[in-house]
Amino acid sequence: MSAMHKIAVAGCTGRMGHMLIEAVLAADDCQLAGALDREGSPALGVDASAFLGKSSGVITQSELRAGLSNAEYLIDFTRPEGTMAHLAVCRELGVKLIIGTTGFSPEQKAEIEAASKDIAIVMAPNMSVGVNVVLRLLDMAARALSQGYDIEIVEAHHRHKVDAPSGTALKMGEVVADALGRDLKACAVYGREGVTGERDPSTIGFATVRGGDVVGDHTVMFMGTGERIEVTHKSSSRATYAQGSLRAVRFLATPSSGLYGMDDVLGLR
Known part of the structure; x- marks a missing residue:
């Protein structure tokens, strides 16, 4: 042994x-x-x-x-x-x-x-084996969907989490931005309120949900004309x-x- x-x-x-x-x-x-x-x-x-x-x-x-x-x-x-x-x-x-x-x-x-x-x-912002496989899938998806798709990232965690967006959501954004040749710091949108104007297609949006005992849910949406691809990971434990x-x-x-x-x-x- x-x-x-x-x-x-x-x-x-x-x-x-x-x-x-x-x-x-x-x-x-x-x-x-x-x-x-x-x-x-x-x-x-x-x-x-x-x-x-x-x-x-x-x-x-x-x-x-x-x-x-x-x-x-x-x-x-x-x-x-x-x-x-x-x-x-x-x-x-x-x-x-x-x-x-x-x-x-x-x-x-x-x-x-x-x-x-x-x-x-x-x-690592997330030690889950599944999440890290998802990161690899996101790199592939972003390269294939680089034209004509808007990208939004939604994450949910328990009420006690103190940082937002989650480190995992940010890592997902970094992977997607890198695959598209973008700088996440320059293209990320972390909140929308009021009259925001038409969506800038070069941006990557983030939405945060906090409540209950949610361990960690993350969804990256690639939204095009006539279709939407969602890559989701949900942690139950x-x-x-x-x-x-x-x-x-x-x-x-x-x-x-x-x-x-x-x-x-x-x-x-």
Whole structure:
């Protein structure tokens, strides 16, 4: 049997954190080696798998160096400010990083890229295997439908999501724009209200829905004369993100540095 992948989970008491811990404990080739939560969390000092009614022997803690002392990898689905703090310590300790956090500024993305010179990082706005296959399909569709089709992206998430549009929707827009030879920053339209005038055919529109417990729905519409093509992905469980994250861990077993995406993990480049 191959060596166990020793994994720490950031934000371990959140919805995604719980899903990640459950996935790590269920995987034959993975070992939970650390569980991190914010300072002041009532879960500090408690076994990280207590929510499952079992003991993992890993205690939830807020001190980063202590929480990462036995880990080879950190999976991070938190918020940009938290991820950046984790990045600095991972770089110092040589811990490889899987980043599912979204909403980074260009400056923060540059810091992550700089850190990847020292540690191996997989960073993706969506760790779902299905979503990343959809991104490949969107590239193909955009190239084939480059003339005479208006493009709109609609996404829906739960009421607790703090950034909009979602990182996945933005990634879909980037893939489509790149395939069309456009700059998303120049052609994206993020909201419409009032008398907007006729639609500019060179734009890519985004619409955001927030409510309930929607895990994540994304639809890209290519709308032409007499027909409409829709490419849709719907997540019914965060388990898909957790399983994609473990595939990213396994991919990172080989490289010692570098910045990778899920297309690298899945061999889609």
